[in-house]
Amino acid sequence: MHLPEYFFLFAAMGLVTYVPRWLPLLYLAHRRLPQWLVDWLSLIPVAILSALLAPILLTHAEPRTLDIAQPELLIAVPTFLIAWKTKSLGGTVIAGMLLYWLAGLLL
Amino acid sequence: MNNNSQDQTALHTSLQEKVRKGFGAGWPICLGYFPIGLALGVLAQQAQIPVWAVGMMSILVFAGSAQFICVAMLAGGASVTSIILTTFVINLRHALMSSALAVHLQGVNRRFLSLFAYGITDESFAVNMTRFNNGDWSKWSALSVNHLANAVWIVSTVTGTVIGQFIPQGAFGIDYALTAMFICLLVYQLQGIIFVATACIAAAIAVGWYLFIPGDSYIVGASMSAATIGFFIKRRTRDSHASS
Numbered sequence: 442m443h444l445p446e447y448f449f450l451f452a453a454m455g456l457v458t459y460v461p462r463w464l465p466l467l468y469l470a471h472r473r474l475p476q477w478l479v480d481w482l483s484l485i486p487v488a489i490l491s492a493l494l495a496p497i498l499l500t501h502a503e504p505r506t507l508d509i510a511q512p513e514l515l516i517a518v519p520t521f522l523i524a525w526k527t528k529s530l531g532g533t534v535i536a537g538m539l540l541y542w543l544a545g546l547l548l
Numbered sequence: 549m550n551n552n553s554q555d556q557t558a559l560h561t562s563l564q565e566k567v568r569k570g571f572g573a574g575w576p577i578c579l580g581y582f583p584i585g586l587a588l589g590v591l592a593q594q595a596q597i598p599v600w601a602v603g604m605m606s607i608l609v610f611a612g613s614a615q616f617i618c619v620a621m622l623a624g625g626a627s628v629t630s631i632i633l634t635t636f637v638i639n640l641r642h643a644l645m646s647s648a649l650a651v652h653l654q655g656v657n658r659r660f661l662s663l664f665a666y667g668i669t670d671e672s673f674a675v676n677m678t679r680f681n682n683g684d685w686s687k688w689s690a691l692s693v694n695h696l697a698n699a700v701w702i703v704s705t706v707t708g709t710v711i712g713q714f715i716p717q718g719a720f721g722i723d724y725a726l727t728a729m730f731i732c733l734l735v736y737q738l739q740g741i742i743f744v745a746t747a748c749i750a751a752a753i754a755v756g757w758y759l760f761i762p763g764d765s766y767i768v769g770a771s772m773s774a775a776t777i778g779f780f781i782k783r784r785t786r787d788s789h790a791s792s
Binding site: 442446447448449450451452453454455457458459461462463464465466467468469470471474477479480481482483484485486487488489490491492493494495496497498499500505506507513516517520521524525528529530531533534535536537538539540541542543545 | 573575576577579580601604605608609610611614618622628631632635636639640641642643644645646647648649650651653654655656658661662664665666668670673674675677678681720721722723724725727728729730731732733734735736737738742743746747748749750751752753754755758759766767770771772774775776778779782783
């Protein structure tokens with residue numbers, strides 16, 4: 442591929458990425474939101490994060506199978522506790538990486 | 549005259565303060581992005597995508613998972629149309645995040661929102677939502693988080709393309725950076741029993757959905773279902789207590 446093809450591909454990808462990020466914000470920020478919608482949206486962050494995380498910790502990809510005996514889940518326990526105790530994003534990321542690295546060396 | 553310039557200085561200082569707060573909250577995202585950006589760069593280099601194209605992609609798209617899939621699809625010879633469609637489907641989840649952020653950006657002008665929307669990612673969303681919910685967070689701090697993360701993403705993906713081949717696979721637990729970040733961001737959101745319940749429901753639905761339905765619909769599907777179930781549980785308990 443050359444410059445024009447790359448540019449077309451990435452511009453189109455950028456457009457289909459940007460519009461879903463932009464339209465709801467633009468539309469909803471200038472309307473009075475009904476209370477039920479605010480209540481429902483307040484549960485969206487926790488639901489999305491859990492939906493992103495659970496398959497990483499509990500399944501194996503290609504082929505997709507349930508797998509609870511993996512270092513990802515084992516290391517998630519101390520990482521969770523560190524996050525809970527410290528509330529530090531940077532500290533949790535560093536500690537999680539270190540633990541995962543050590544687990545890889547030991548197991 | 550004098551008063552006016554004093555006001556402007558105060559305004560300037562407080563803006564600077566807000567940007568600094570944004571950077572303070574956003575740096576751990578960079579820690580997570582750096583290894584992932586490097587990894588993406590390495591894959592792109594292996595797929596023989598030139599370094600300028602990787603930079604262009606990170607600027608125009610700025611969406612980690614979609615970029616990984618794009619590189620894999622390009623390497624596999626997929627059509628441009630299918631790559632664009634896949635990107636659209638994967639990034640549709642951001643519409644939910646954008647809606648949730650709108651609660652905290654009521655009445656903000658459209659130019660700011662248009663700039664802000666560019667930087668809505670899983671990570672910046674979670675950091676900004678947590679801070680907004682705690683109060684004491686401004687739109688400028690939130691915008692700083694987005695753009696700091698974006699800058700690091702561009703630099704790390706480009707760096708990965710250039711030097712990636714020298715980094716051994718799995719070094720320093722870099723594969724776990726994003727997972728650890730998600731764990732901490734999830735912990736931030738567990739602010740009561742209803743949030744814990746919603747998280748458990750979302751996890752169960754997501755795993756089931758992931759196992760039985762191919763593709764990435766499990767993210768949007770599980771989170772919308774879980775938020776809806778959580779919403780009705782909350783409403784029921786509130787009605788039975790008859791208190792706000």
